[in-house]
Amino acid sequence: MRIARFAHAKGMSFGVVEGEPDAGPEGLTIAEIEGHPFGEIKLTNARWALADVRLLSPILPSKVVCVGRNYAEHAAELGNEVPAEPLLFLKPSTSVIGPRDAIRLPVQSKQVEHEAELAVIIGPPGARRADRAAAQQAVFGYACANDVTARDLQRSDGQWTRAKGFDSFCPLGPWISTGLDVSDLEIRCEVGRNPDEMEVRQLGRTKDLIFDIPTLVSYISHVMTLLPGDVILTGTPAGVSPLTDGDTVTVRIDGIGELSNPVVTLA
Structure with a gap:
């Protein structure tokens, strides 16, 4: 599973990147998950083309x-x-x-x-x-x-x-x-x-x-x-x-x- 943190028109979310890894951004989508990825992954109904969002650092570490x-x-x-x-x-x-x-x-x-x-x-x-x-x-x-x-x-x-x-x-x-x-x-x-x-x-x-x-x-x-x-x-x-x-x-x-x-x- 590939988990990204990304900015979109409504704010910032975590999501699961879907599609073939070699497809390039135009061939990938990102499905929003509820809350934080540490725990059970639950998808919302929101989904974006990866090319339409801005990928952020996937995590904000304490160190x-x-x-x-x-x-x-x-x-x-x-x-x-x-x-x-x-x-x-x-x-x-x-x-x-x-x-x-x-x-x-x-x-x-x-x-x-x-x-x-x-x-x-x-x-x-x-x-x-x-x-x-x-x-x-x-x-x-x-x-x-x-x-x-x-x-x-x-x-x-x-x-x-x-x-x-x-x-x-x-x-x-x-x-x-x-x-x-x-x-x-x-x-x-x-x-x-x-x-x-x-x-x-x-x-x-x-x-x-x-x-x-x-x-x-x-x-x-x-x-x-x-x-x-x-x-x-x-x-x-x-x-x-x-x-x-x-x-x-x-x-x-x-x-x-x-x-x-x-x-x-x-x-």
């Missing part, structure tokens, strides 16, 4: 917990060792944006880079000191994400809060895919200025994660309570590179879909 250096090749490309335990950091909830929202390049940085990632969305009742089995049960679904990073500030600050925390530095979407086997999915990141001339910058597979999803959820839950709706970014494959004004960056993950965002300079 975004990120995992650094969780692909060996990415750790190597930045000159880092593979960590012995998951390397955690946080992105603020205010960094979250949705599909087609602009990534805004801050004046403080001269080197903002993309990081395509698989996002884990936690469902009820959340997770606290969970073992692997309970950790897997706590997963509601998955989405595409982009852990946008001011690389020069990450180096100069010696810690990652500012580099990872700017507004718009956590694109998330296009929806939440549930019931998905994520043990071996392709993650692809493309960047370009023309939809017909996009360059593949990152190409990896989730089978190469150093720490798998149950391990991450369990480990994090022994540090902090994970609440329903919280998001975990699981790490990025090799190939991170700079974004510039006028670019569009697209993250594609098998079984989920694609997340595209334009890049603009913050005035």
Whole structure:
């Protein structure tokens, strides 16, 4: 099931995306559900063509917990060792944006880079000191994400809060895919200025994660309570590179879909 959060003429709703994944927006519809998706899914009588609504970030998390250096090749490309335990950091909830929202390049940085990632969305009742089995049960679904990073500030600050925390530095979407086997999915990141001339910058597979999803959820839950709706970014494959004004960056993950965002300079 694909669950989206979207804006329409009458307000904002959650809905179930219907249609073949390869059909494109013109071939998909979205059926509104009652209330929040955490619980029994009940459809209302409202339905829209997906092309007629605006997709929002599929969830508004209380926190975004990120995992650094969780692909060996990415750790190597930045000159880092593979960590012995998951390397955690946080992105603020205010960094979250949705599909087609602009990534805004801050004046403080001269080197903002993309990081395509698989996002884990936690469902009820959340997770606290969970073992692997309970950790897997706590997963509601998955989405595409982009852990946008001011690389020069990450180096100069010696810690990652500012580099990872700017507004718009956590694109998330296009929806939440549930019931998905994520043990071996392709993650692809493309960047370009023309939809017909996009360059593949990152190409990896989730089978190469150093720490798998149950391990991450369990480990994090022994540090902090994970609440329903919280998001975990699981790490990025090799190939991170700079974004510039006028670019569009697209993250594609098998079984989920694609997340595209334009890049603009913050005035």
